[in-house]
Amino acid sequence: xxxxxxxxxxxxxxxxxxxxxxxxxxxxxxxxxxxxxxxxxxxxxxxxxxxxxxxxxxxxxxxxxxxxxxxxxxxxxxxxxxxxxxxxxxxxxxxxxxxxxxxxxxxxxxxxxxxxxxxxxxxxxxxxxxxxxxxxxxxxxxxxxxxxxxxxxxxxxxxxxxxxxxxxxxxxxxxxxxxxxxxxxxxxxxxxxxxxxxxxxxxxxxxxxxxxxxxxxxxxxxxxxxxxxxxxxxxxxxxxxxxxxxxxxxxxxxxxxxxxxxxxxxxxxxxxxxxxxxxxxxxxxxxxxxxxxxxxxxxxxxxxxxxxxxxxxxxxxxxxxxxxxxxxxxxxxxxxxxxxxxxxxxxxxxxxxxxxxxxxxxxxxxxxxxxxxxxxxxxxxxxxxxxxxxxxxxxxxxxxxxxxxxxxxxxxxxxxxxxxxxxxxxxxxxxxxxxxxxxxxxxxxxxxxxxxxxxxxxxxxxxxxxxxxxxxxxxxxxxxxxxxxxxxxxxxxxxxxxxxxxxxxxxxxxxxxxxxxxxxxxxxxxxxxxxxxxxxxxxxxxxxxxxxxxxxxxxxxxxxxxxxxxxxxxxxxxxxxxxxxxxxxxxxxxxxxxxxxxxxxxxxxxxxxxxxxxxxxxxxxxxxxxxxxxxxxxxxxxxxxxxxxxxxxxxxxxxxxxxxxxxxxx
Numbered sequence: 001x002x003x004x005x006x007x008x009x010x011x012x013x014x015x016x017x018x019x020x021x022x023x024x025x026x027x028x029x030x031x032x033x034x035x036x037x038x039x040x041x042x043x044x045x046x047x048x049x050x051x052x053x054x055x056x057x058x059x060x061x062x063x064x065x066x067x068x069x070x071x072x073x074x075x076x077x078x079x080x081x082x083x084x085x086x087x088x089x090x091x092x093x094x095x096x097x098x099x100x101x102x103x104x105x106x107x108x109x110x111x112x113x114x115x116x117x118x119x120x121x122x123x124x125x126x127x128x129x130x131x132x133x134x135x136x137x138x139x140x141x142x143x144x145x146x147x148x149x150x151x152x153x154x155x156x157x158x159x160x161x162x163x164x165x166x167x168x169x170x171x172x173x174x175x176x177x178x179x180x181x182x183x184x185x186x187x188x189x190x191x192x193x194x195x196x197x198x199x200x201x202x203x204x205x206x207x208x209x210x211x212x213x214x215x216x217x218x219x220x221x222x223x224x225x226x227x228x229x230x231x232x233x234x235x236x237x238x239x240x241x242x243x244x245x246x247x248x249x250x251x252x253x254x255x256x257x258x259x260x261x262x263x264x265x266x267x268x269x270x271x272x273x274x275x276x277x278x279x280x281x282x283x284x285x286x287x288x289x290x291x292x293x294x295x296x297x298x299x300x301x302x303x304x305x306x307x308x309x310x311x312x313x314x315x316x317x318x319x320x321x322x323x324x325x326x327x328x329x330x331x332x333x334x335x336x337x338x339x340x341x342x343x344x345x346x347x348x349x350x351x352x353x354x355x356x357x358x359x360x361x362x363x364x365x366x367x368x369x370x371x372x373x374x375x376x377x378x379x380x381x382x383x384x385x386x387x388x389x390x391x392x393x394x395x396x397x398x399x400x401x402x403x404x405x406x407x408x409x410x411x412x413x414x415x416x417x418x419x420x421x422x423x424x425x426x427x428x429x430x431x432x433x434x435x436x437x438x439x440x441x442x443x444x445x446x447x448x449x450x451x452x453x454x455x456x457x458x459x460x461x462x463x464x465x466x467x468x469x470x471x472x473x474x475x476x477x478x479x480x481x482x483x484x485x486x487x488x489x490x491x492x493x494x495x496x497x498x499x500x501x502x503x504x505x506x507x508x509x510x511x512x513x514x515x516x517x518x519x520x521x522x523x524x525x526x527x528x529x530x531x532x533x534x535x536x537x538x539x540x541x542x543x544x545x546x547x548x549x550x551x552x553x554x555x556x557x558x559x560x561x562x563x564x565x566x567x568x569x570x571x572x573x574x575x576x577x578x579x580x581x582x583x584x585x586x587x588x589x590x591x592x593x594x595x596x597x598x599x600x601x602x603x604x605x606x607x608x609x610x611x612x613x614x615x616x617x618x619x620x621x622x623x624x625x626x627x628x629x630x631x632x633x634x635x636x637x638x639x640x641x642x643x644x645x646x647x648x649x650x651x652x653x654x655x656x657x658x659x660x661x662x663x664x665x666x
Contacts, residue, residue, distance in 0.1 A: 011404030026358035054319035059138035069109040075283035076103025077127035085120030126284015151277040168256035170331035171383025175573035178512040179211040190536035195247035199254040210564035226527035231272035261331035269337030270303040308365040332385035341366040374407025398448035452507025460525040468520030494660040497628040506578040519546040519557035555634035598665040613652035622665040629661040
């Protein structure tokens with residue numbers, strides 16, 4: 001074969017994982033389609049970033065030079081559109097838009113006709129003959145009537161723009177320690193809390209606890225509070241329940257001043273099916289933003305599925321990515337529901353081989369969109385953190401586009417919390433298989449950064465239980481004061497500390513915690529709904545529990561704080577994956593090394609062994625850096641912190657390993 005006929009080099013992700021070689025053509029096809037689409041976009045628009053400015057063209061904008069409002073909307077099969085609102089007494093005939101050949105409708109108004117705060121809608125005569133009042137697709141402010149719960153759009157053009165005080169570069173976050181948060185439930189009172197309250201009251205707690213990243217849920221406007229923000233209606237509007245857009249900017253600005261990155265939990269995997277406030281059947285065709293027919297319905301989520309094959313839909317979503325990065329200065333995203341996007345089956349099946357990721361079930365249109373979105377993010381904000389919520393384990397998901405990957409920076413280790421819950425539900429801790437536990441916690445694709453977590457908001461929801469509540473349950477109501485000893489509480493606190501340490505230390509290159517779980521927040525999380533009398537009692541965070549010096553919650557909070565401090569100081573999550581040094585099944589002891597630290601975990605409920613030995617990687621004297629049995633963490637204080645751990649002549653270090661204790665030597 002001549003040099004001209006040589007086969008092209010294998011994609012990098014195949015070179016790094018030879019088992020992917022049978023999938024080479026599929027990987028190349030995805031890459032070639034991405035490169036071709038990107039080239040077409042750049043030829044037409046100059047750059048991908050310029051292409052992702054659809055929200056600057058569509059929507060409602062004021063042109064100060066011409067002193068006029070320009071209203072545009074893409075609705076290719078609509079028969080007619082008119083602007084209605086307070087300014088024209090909701091007259092459906094007085095302000096019609098005109099359609100151009102590309103399906104864009106347009107209206108220009110003189111400056112005084114619309115003012116900041118005016119409520120507006122579109123009246124759309126649909127292709128199906130319907131006549132409905134709808135919200136503009138690129139609306140940046142939607143407000144909900146407190147009585148009727150109906151939404152209207154609102155002109156948002158304050159005279160004075162928000163003045164940012166702090167600059168922040170997300171590239172400064174070498175390993176994310178993520179505090180997963182929901183603004184509305186972030187206070188203790190039984191009500192919806194605000195962006196400014198979160199900035200002033202919660203961010204200082206996040207900083208004190210050592211987290212360097214906040215992930216905000218439920219920011220994109222959604223009609224039902226109890227959806228956790230995952231049924232989005234207005235993709236460009238910050239949730240008005242929590243305050244104004246300026247209030248959200250204040251939150252992010254305040255975080256940046258503390259050195260904290262802020263991620264948006266972005267939902268591009270589906271959309272609310274509601275007609276009145278969402279995008280469903282917007283132009284009356286039944287297939288504008290979403291697939292037509294059954295393909296457009298998500299049966300598990302009761303929502304609508306985007307048609308990623310349409311360039312206009314891709315541009316809408318890419319523009320949405322750019323908007324949140326630039327308008328609000330988010331430092332990246334957690335992309336929700338990626339598994340549902342990646343496969344026509346929405347991932348509702350087993351994945352047994354690499355063929356399952358690259359066969360006919362793979363949604364190549366959605367994959368193209370995700371590759372474009374990650375390329376755009378890296379262009380606009382280099383160093384941004386982009387986390388994929390994927391249950392399937394798609395190879396290359398967190399490798400760059402030029403390597404044949406999809407471009408995310410991190411993926412969630414979704415199997416770890418599932419395994420912890422399974423263990424806690426089905427087995428006593430003395431029955432846990434340490435080999436299996438090690439395998440689950442360390443099982444991740446080489447070279448693809450992973451966010452480890454023991455539990456997230458999913459485990460906190462009513463119908464499930466947090467780890468703390470699963471360990472201690474109703475006993476937390478009666479035995480959490482310092483003077484009240486109880487075996488269930490003692491066991492629960494000991495295992496809570498161990499579970500978080502082993503997951504953080506060995507599970508990935510990042511860490512995630514849902515707010516309040518760091519101190520063992522009791523009970524479940526339940527949004528106000530008809531079934532609970534629309535109560536906010538379980539939809540809040542009880543900070544007073546950890547603030548009370550007479551309660552045991554402070555022990556867990558201090559352990560979490562010191563664990564994170566050690567991990568950050570020693571660059572634990574930036575280090576190579578942990579190496580297993582020793583497993584003792586009889587005594588329930590697991591020992592591993594990472595970042596030149598030795599982690600010794602004794603799972604036994606009753607075996608404490610003096611003079612236990614292990615051959616370390618680091619061949620000199622070790623010090624005791626962290627000890628879950630310290631009294632300040634609710635332990636028994638059985639170890640002497642004043643002694644060192646020298647290397648003995650047999651090549652081992654000797655130590656006293658106490659029951660249900662995790663220690664770290666360094």
